[in-house]
Amino acid sequence: MRTRLVGVLRPGPCRAALTGALLGALLTACGDSGSTSGGDFKPNGSPTTAQASPTTPTSTAPSALPTEQVNQTVLQRYLEYQKVYKRAYEQNDPTELATVAVNPLLGQVSKDVERTKAKGQIWRFTNVSNPKVYARAKDGATVYVIDCMRTLSGYRFSATTGKRTAGGTGDAFVYRTALRYDAGLWKVSDSVRDKKC
Structure with a gap:
């Protein structure tokens, strides 16, 4: 599948933050590392094999990475x-969402979880997902x-009695989701439900 470039959704502080993060990394790399070598090149072993986990922020700009690596990370x-998202509804607690989402989607989902909690309900569901990268912004930051997304089943339960109050089998819909590079991590910023699939 060929990835197509599209225009940026909205200009904003993302580019400035990305530039700042990259500049900070370059300045850190040029700073004092505590070495007493006097700047001489003296390799003393093999490169480390430790890799950053997907949730560890990196200061490498996404546009500087190979497309396949960016796609895999996204x-x-x-x-x-x-x-x-599933845990937030199961536990009626949206606090963990900030690790994987940014506004406007973060605010929308958090409010919905809080509304579900206020009704005294818990939402449990099972989805089957088959995501693919289909486009990217020209600047590479989105x-x-x-x-x-196929919902096999989705049920609401009473938080006090545990009895099922609503739900059943679900449908399958196409979702188009934007992930934005934010503070060294890819986070979901928007999602739109489209036609049935």
Whole structure:
């Protein structure tokens, strides 16, 4: 599948933050590392094999990475968002969402979780996901994922009695989701439900 470039959704502090993060990393790399070598090049072993986890912030600009690496990271973060989204509804606690989402979606989902909690309900569901990267912004700071999300079942339960109050089998819809590079991490910023799939 060929990834197509699209215009940026909205200009904002993302580019400035990305530039600042990159500049900070360059300045840190040029700073004193505590070495007493006097600047001489003296390799003393093999490179480390430790890799950053998908949730560890990196200061490398997404446009500086190979497209396949960015796509893989974005899809991992998208799937992590789906797990955190599910936990937020199961536990009626949206606090963990900030690790995988930014506004406007963060605010929308957090309010919905709080409304569900205020009704004394818990929402449990099972989804099957098949996400693919389908586009990216020209500046590389936003990547778009398309997903045919199938809800196998979704039920609401009373938080006090545990009895099922609503729900049943679900449908499958196409979701188009934007992930934005924010403070060194890819986070979901917007999602739109489209036609059935």
